[in-house]
Amino acid sequence: MQRLVMETLSRKQTLxxxxxxxxxxVNINGTVIIDSVTVINLLGQQLKTVLxxxxxxxxxxxxxxxxxxxxxxxxxxxxxxxxxxxK
Numbered sequence: 001m002q003r004l005v006m007e008t009l010s011r012k013q014t015l016x017x018x019x020x021x022x023x024x025x026v027n028i029n030g031t032v033i034i035d036s037v038t039v040i041n042l043l044g045q046q047l048k049t050v051l052x053x054x055x056x057x058x059x060x061x062x063x064x065x066x067x068x069x070x071x072x073x074x075x076x077x078x079x080x081x082x083x084x085x086x087k
Contacts, residue, residue, distance in 0.1 A: 013030065013031055013032045013075065013078070014030065014031045015028060015029070015030045015034075015073060015080060015082065016028070016029045016030075017029070017071075017082055017084070020083075020084050020085060021084075021085035021086065021087045022061060022084060022085070022086060022087065023062070023086070023087045024060060024061065024062035025058055025059070025060055025061075025062070026058070026059045026061060026071070026084055027056070027057070027058055028056070028057040028058075028059065028071070028073060028082075029055065029056050029057075030055050030056075030073075030075065031055070032055065032075045032076070033053065033054065033055060033075060033076075034052045034053075034054060034055065034056075034057050034073055034074070034075050035051070035052060035053060035074045035075055035076065036049055036050060036051050036052055036073075036074045037049070037050045037052060037057050037059050037071055037072070037073050037074075038050075038071070038072040038074070039059065039061065039064070039069055039070075039071055040069065040070045040071075040072060041067070041069060041070075042067070042068060042069075042070070047064065047069075057073075059071065061084070061086050064086050065086070066086055066087060067085075067086055068083060068084070068085055068086075069083070069084050069085075069086060070082070070083060070084075071083075071084055
């Protein structure tokens with residue numbers, strides 16, 4: 001499991017995500033409500049956006065080609081980017 005910690009004026013926010021690398025489903029768990037997750041390839045193309053509105057998200061990348069993808073996780077006005085490898 002990998003972890004991303006964000007500092008804001010109000011409190012510390014943590015995102016945990018696994019598995020990485022993944023062959024299908026990526027689980028993202030946060031300490032705040034996740035509004036949406038956008039999957040972007042390295043060319044900058046937005047491939048999919050999943051509306052979440054929960055502290056936990058499951059993103060299906062089984063339909064994507066093998067490679068590296070960026071997940072933009074939006075929580076309120078904060079956007080965090082995590083790197084996920086698709087096997």
